[in-house]
Amino acid sequence: xxxxxxxxxxxxxxxxxxxxxxxxxxxxxxxxxxxxxxxxxxxxxxxxxxxxxxxxxxxxxxxxxxxxxxxxxxxxxxxxxxxxxxxxxxxxxxxxxxxxxxxxxxxxxxxxxxxxxxxxxxxxxxxxxxxxxxxxxxxxxxxxxxxxxxxxxxxxxxxxxxxxxxxxxxxxxxxxxxxxxxxxxxxxxxxxxxxxxxxxxxxxxxxxxxxxxxxxxxxxxxxxxxxxxxxxxxxxxxxxxxxxxxxxxxxxxxxxxxxxxxxxxxxxxxxxxxxxxxxxxxxxxxxxxxxxxxxxxxxxxxxxxxxxxxxxxxxxxxxxxxxxxxxxxxxxxxxxxxxxxxxxxxxxxxxxxxxxxxxxxxxxxxxxxxxxxxxxxxxxxxxxxxxxxxxxxxxxxxxxxxxxxxxxxxxxxxxxxxxxxxxxxxxxxxxxx
Amino acid sequence: xxxxxxxxxxxxxxxxxxxxxxxxxxxxxxxxxxxxxxxxxxxxxxxxxxxxxxxxxxxxxxxxxxxxxxxxxxxxxxxxxxxxxxxxxxxxxxxxxxxxxxxxxxxxxxxxxxxxxxxxxxxxxxxxxxxxxxxxxxxxxxxxxxxxxxxxxxxxxxxxxxxxxxxxxxxxxxxxxxxxxxxxxxxxxxxxxxxxxxxxxxxxxxxxxxxxxxxxxxxxxxxxxxxxxxxxxxxxxxxxxxxxxxxxxxxxxxxxxxxxxxxxxxxxxxxxxxxxxxxxxxxxxxxxxxxxxxxxxxxxxxxxxxxxxxxxxxxxxxxxxxxxxxxxxxxxxxxxxxxxxxxxxxxxxxxxxxxxxxxxxxxxxxxxxxxxxxxxxxxxxxxxxxxxxxxxxxxxxxxxxxxxxxxxxxxxxxxxxxxxxxxxxxxxxxxxx
Numbered sequence: 037x038x039x040x041x042x043x044x045x046x047x048x049x050x051x052x053x054x055x056x057x058x059x060x061x062x063x064x065x066x067x068x069x070x071x072x073x074x075x076x077x078x079x080x081x082x083x084x085x086x087x088x089x090x091x092x093x094x095x096x097x098x099x100x101x102x103x104x105x106x107x108x109x110x111x112x113x114x115x116x117x118x119x120x121x122x123x124x125x126x127x128x129x130x131x132x133x134x135x136x137x138x139x140x141x142x143x144x145x146x147x148x149x150x151x152x153x154x155x156x157x158x159x160x161x162x163x164x165x166x167x168x169x170x171x172x173x174x175x176x177x178x179x180x181x182x183x184x185x186x187x188x189x190x191x192x193x194x195x196x197x198x199x200x201x202x203x204x205x206x207x208x209x210x211x212x213x214x215x216x217x218x219x220x221x222x223x224x225x226x227x228x229x230x231x232x233x234x235x236x237x238x239x240x241x242x243x244x245x246x247x248x249x250x251x252x253x254x255x256x257x258x259x260x261x262x263x264x265x266x267x268x269x270x271x272x273x274x275x276x277x278x279x280x281x282x283x284x285x286x287x288x289x290x291x292x293x294x295x296x297x298x299x300x301x302x303x304x305x306x307x308x309x310x311x312x313x314x315x316x317x318x319x320x321x322x323x324x325x326x327x328x329x330x331x332x333x334x335x336x337x338x339x340x341x342x343x344x345x346x347x348x349x350x351x352x353x354x355x356x357x358x359x360x361x362x363x364x365x366x367x368x369x370x371x372x373x374x375x376x377x378x379x380x381x382x383x384x385x386x387x388x389x390x391x392x393x394x395x396x397x398x399x400x401x402x403x404x405x406x407x408x409x410x411x412x413x414x415x416x417x418x419x420x421x422x423x424x425x426x427x428x429x430x431x432x433x434x435x436x437x438x439x440x441x442x443x444x445x446x447x448x449x450x451x452x453x454x455x456x457x458x459x460x461x462x463x464x465x466x467x468x469x
Numbered sequence: 470x471x472x473x474x475x476x477x478x479x480x481x482x483x484x485x486x487x488x489x490x491x492x493x494x495x496x497x498x499x500x501x502x503x504x505x506x507x508x509x510x511x512x513x514x515x516x517x518x519x520x521x522x523x524x525x526x527x528x529x530x531x532x533x534x535x536x537x538x539x540x541x542x543x544x545x546x547x548x549x550x551x552x553x554x555x556x557x558x559x560x561x562x563x564x565x566x567x568x569x570x571x572x573x574x575x576x577x578x579x580x581x582x583x584x585x586x587x588x589x590x591x592x593x594x595x596x597x598x599x600x601x602x603x604x605x606x607x608x609x610x611x612x613x614x615x616x617x618x619x620x621x622x623x624x625x626x627x628x629x630x631x632x633x634x635x636x637x638x639x640x641x642x643x644x645x646x647x648x649x650x651x652x653x654x655x656x657x658x659x660x661x662x663x664x665x666x667x668x669x670x671x672x673x674x675x676x677x678x679x680x681x682x683x684x685x686x687x688x689x690x691x692x693x694x695x696x697x698x699x700x701x702x703x704x705x706x707x708x709x710x711x712x713x714x715x716x717x718x719x720x721x722x723x724x725x726x727x728x729x730x731x732x733x734x735x736x737x738x739x740x741x742x743x744x745x746x747x748x749x750x751x752x753x754x755x756x757x758x759x760x761x762x763x764x765x766x767x768x769x770x771x772x773x774x775x776x777x778x779x780x781x782x783x784x785x786x787x788x789x790x791x792x793x794x795x796x797x798x799x800x801x802x803x804x805x806x807x808x809x810x811x812x813x814x815x816x817x818x819x820x821x822x823x824x825x826x827x828x829x830x831x832x833x834x835x836x837x838x839x840x841x842x843x844x845x846x847x848x849x850x851x852x853x854x855x856x857x858x859x860x861x862x863x864x865x866x867x868x869x870x871x872x873x874x875x876x877x878x879x880x881x882x883x884x885x886x887x888x889x890x891x892x893x894x895x896x897x898x899x900x901x902x
Contacts, residue, residue: 061819065843138842146864150853155841159875242875263696263876284898291900386494408588408893409571410498420583420896429901430892431579442592442675442889443696444877456875459863460841463853465717467724468862 042229049233052188053240055218056161060186062216064158068135070213071181075131078178078209082124085205090115092201093170100194112168113195123171126434130178133433136451137184140460151462156455158184160242163234164436165190165256167248170198176245177206177220179436183454186219188241190234193226200224235260243444243454245437265445265453267438269364270300270392272422275381275407277398278311282319284419285397289320291421292395294327298366300438301393301415301425305361305371307381313342313374321372322348330368334360338374361388378403382410389413392440393425393447414440414447475662482666485621486673488651489594493619495649497591501568503646504614508564511611511642515557518638523548525634526603533627545601546628556604559867563611566866569884570617573893584895589888591617593675596667597869598623598689600681603631609678610639610653612869616887619652621674623667626659633657668693676877676887678870698878698886700871702797703733703825705855708814708840710831711744715752717852718830722753724854725828727760731799733871734826734848734858738794738804740814746775746807754805755781763801767793771807794821811836815843822846824873826858826880847873847880 063071082089093115100110115123136156143153162185164176173189180187191199203222210217223230235244235256244264246256257264274292276285292303308317321343325331334356335343343349360371361384375381378396385394393415396407404418415425425447427435432450439445445453496504515522526548533543548556569589576586595618597609606622613620624632636655643650656663668677668689677697679689690697707725709718725736741750754776758764767789768776776782793804794817808814811829818827826848829840837851848858858880860868865883872878878886 061843061845064845065839144864146857146862148857148862150850150857150862152863157845160845258694261691263874281898287898287900288896295901406498410494412494412497412590412593413891415892415894417583417894418896420894420899421901423901424579424581424583424894424896424899425892429579429581429583430585431577441696446889447892456879458846459848459858459880461848461850461853461857463721463851463857465714465720466853466857467720468728468854468856 045225045227045229046233048225049230049237052221052223053161053237056186056188056221057240059216059219060158060160063181063184063186063219064160066184066215070215071135071184072131074181074210074213074215075127075178077212078206079124079127081205081209081212082127082174082202085201086120089198089201089205090120092197095197096170096195103194105194109168109194113170113198115170115198119171123174126171126175127178130182130434133182133451135182136455148468149464149466153460154457155460157458159454159456160185161240162187162454163190163241163244163262164188165231165234165244165246165248165252167192167252168195170195170202172247173199173202173222174206175434176436179434179451179454181219183451185454187221188234189220189222190231191222196226231256232259235262235264238262245449247437263444265437265439265441265449267300267440269390269440270302271304271362271364271388271390272301272393272395273305273307273385273389274303274395274397274422275307275375275385276309276312276316276320277378277381277396277400277403278309279400279403280312280316280397281399282316285316286320286323288395288397288419288421290323290327292423293324293370294331294368295421295423297368299423300364301422302366303370303395303422304363304365305373305388307373307375307384308339309377309381310338310374311377313339317342317372317374318346321346324370325349325352328368332369334369334371336373339372342374364390378406382407386412390440392438393417393422395420395422414438478658478660478662479666481658482663482670485654485656486594486670489619489621489654490673492649492652493591493593496614496617496619496652497593499617499648503648504568504617505564507614507643507646507648508560508611510645511639512557512560514638514642514645515560515607515635518634519553522631522634522638523553525630528630529603529628536627538627542601542627546603546631548603548631552604556607559604559608560611563615563867566615566884568615569888581901582897582899586893587890588893590891592887592889593618594673595620595887596623596674596677596695597621598664598667598677598679598681598685600625600685601628603628603635605680606632606635606655607639608867609869612867612884612887614652616884618887620654621667622653622655623664624655629659664689665692668695668697671695678882680870696877698870698872698874698882700733700873702823702873703735704737704795704797704821704823705734705826705828706738706740706818706822707736707828707830707855708740708808708818709742709745709749709753710811710829710833710836711742712833712836713745713749713830714832715749718749719753719756721828721830721852721854723756723760725856726757726803727764727801728854728856730801732856733797734855735799736803736828736855737796737798738806738821740806740808740817741772742810742814743771743807744810746772750775750805750807751779754779757803758782758785761801765802767802767804769806772805775807797823811839815840819845825871826850826855828853828855847871
């Protein structure tokens with residue numbers, strides 16, 4: 037679109053919003069086989085248009101190189117054969133997920149005679165704002181369609197050509213399946229004012245899902261009038277209780293810290309019960325450093341006293357500052373703190389954590405149950421790696437995001453997070469007295 | 470409190486918020502019998518302090534009279550013996566409701582070996598803003614406590630003395646039951662700046678529930694940074710399909726319109742299928758007017774043609790304007806429109822309604838199912854009065870509000886609406902590969 041004035045953008049977004057709302061009605065009424073047929077029709081179009089999409093991606097990559105995008109960003113932007121196939125497989129996977137819509141629960145007779153239940157229904161229109169990866173365009177569109185929602189997608193400007201090429205296939209697929217083309221709309225502008233409109237059009241958009249850096253998400257949450265399913269950060273803890281089994285403590289700690297660094301469910305702080313710190317902490321620290329020689333451990337005073345003279349760790353240690361307890365490193369860095377026991381561990385996690393995913397390693401029944409109940413996080417685990425906190429591992433199939441909020445959807449958000457429930461009443465002429 | 474500057478209010482609200490957050494941790498860990506004991510301890514304090522509370526209410530009533538509050542507002546403000554007893558009964562009822570907290574659902578083994586489920590947990594801290602009725606103070610506090618949440622209450626300035634007297638009993642009851650007194654805080658200021666703080670303290674407040682006029686709720690929704698469970702308006706419809714049973718059509722219409730006028734689930738627009746309008750509409754209109762001689766019917770052109778010469782209705786009829794289709798009257802006024810059939814009815818409701826409660830009267834299976842599925846409202850009913858859409862009739866026990874949003878809680882919001890679910894993982898040393 038040609039974009040000159042704020043008023044142009046307002047008019048454009050208003051049209052996009054209205055089209056989404058109208059399309060959402062048809063989607064809400066579409067049955068499972070029509071929605072699945074649309075997903076497979078999109079699949080066919082993508083297969084046919086593979087070269088066009090890869091060429092469009094080449095333009096984005098060339099522009100990115102010209103504009104000096106950093107290597108990590110260019111990597112996320114790239115669509116190669118393997119990623120294209122992965123994208124197609126993801127689409128197929130979504131089509132095989134159970135349809136969440138129409139599920140009726142809790143249907144019971146009330147004393148008045150009415151038969152009352154709850155029916156799962158689409159939210160309506162989802163707005164999604166994301167950064168470079170073009171495969172998110174297809175992933176988000178397929179989750180929205182499967183859950184009966186229209187979606188408005190605003191990808192990163194650096195992926196503009198790739199996203200438009202994918203959108204073309206989605207539209208043709210929708211058309212072939214006789215669903216409204218405007219069920220999925222990829223914005224045809226990269227003007228930032230469009231985002232401002234998208235997140236405030238409460239008449240046309242039911243929920244905003246932002247994906248990207250913390251800065252982007254904070255900005256969107258601050259300015260949005262539409263409800264936001266947001267994920268701020270993942271400052272995840274593992275607490276090694278005095279009754280932990282040593283092998284589990286070591287294995288899980290190594291996995292939670294070193295399996296991947298850039299993910300929000302990676303451990304950032306290790307809490308160790310002072311009763312076993314002297315014996316177990318050195319083993320854990322050594323195993324973590326052995327797994328990655330780039331690892332840096334930031335220690336509180338008590339753990340310094342235990343580890344500072346450990347020759348296997350030399351060059352890997354430094355003193356933690358207060359800021360470390362609140363930091364999501366997304367890097368080979370781990371903060372370590374000795375705590376007096378379960379109470380201090382829970383207190384530390386609830387105070388400094390980001391309410392994302394926290395783990396206790398223990399073989400004590402009472403403490404495991406207290407941890408599960410009292411830690412106020414989206415995922416709370418016993419004797420398992422925090423890395424499990426994601427949509428695929430939780431059996432959701434795919435996730436549109438991970439929520440650190442408590443309202444509506446918490447933790448990994450799959451199809452169900454894109455739905456609501458309405459009350460349904462089957463009567464027989466009942467009136468209220 | 471003495472209140473001079475904005476900074477004083479900020480400091481005060483910050484303290485209130487912190488105290489609520491700290492208390493919420495103890496409440497989340499409190500078991501059912503402790504919470505019920507606290508509710509009954511509050512009950513005992515209220516019984517003991519009945520005269521103090523009625524005296525405090527007398528001060529509010531006298532001030533209200535001096536300040537020329539209108540009669541309806543004074544009526545809502547008044548606490549007499551019957552209302553005091555009703556308030557106590559409500560408290561007892563909440564104590565007998567099942568505890569929603571701790572319910573674990575969907576616990577299944579995942580391929581990795583982890584045992585994954587969802588546990589129902591409190592939201593944390595609820596902020597409630599409401600107008601004159603002092604019994605809301607106790608009702609909201611008891612629902613919050615039962616669901617394990619701390620609550621910050623900001624009642625209307627006209628009920629200040631009544632609310633403080635009730636708060637005193639709540640605090641003493643909490644103290645007697647050994648729960649933190651700050652679990653329930655009634656603001657000790659009527660400064661409007663306190664509301665501004667309350668709805669933006671995202672660190673300390675998890676959800677805001679406003680109750681009151683549309684203006685208040687729109688203002689709060691606009692300015693809030695904390696998620697809001699809100700109810701804007703109830704523009705409810707009854708659609709009389711051509712396959713309606715006449716007696717049900719008449720009985721339900723009369724009940725939905727005339728049972729009470731000031732409630733959000735009262736019918737405001739009657740839609741009548743043109744195929745049966747000629748025969749059935751006069752009977753319905755006559756029955757509604759017979760139920761209340763103050764009734765005014767606002768008619769579209771087609772219904773004017775049918776009703777204008779009906780002598781039983783003379784003096785009750787006028788022409789509807791476009792604005793009537795979007796209006797919540799809360800008065801003995803009903804808009805009537807003839808539609809071509811189910812499609813136009815659904816379209817009209819989804820376009821002009823407030824997504825609150827809408828009803829079809831029909832004996833046709835297919836149309837009843839399409840209506841249930843395609844009408845995008847919090848409650849959708851077949852052959853029953855829209856007046857049933859409330860917490861008591863839905864078996865929720867009591868409601869903290871009725872939500873017209875789709876996010877988090879929809880329709881009548883009881884204890885469950887004040888909860889969230891966290892993912893819980895029981896592992897055995899699993900690591901992610």
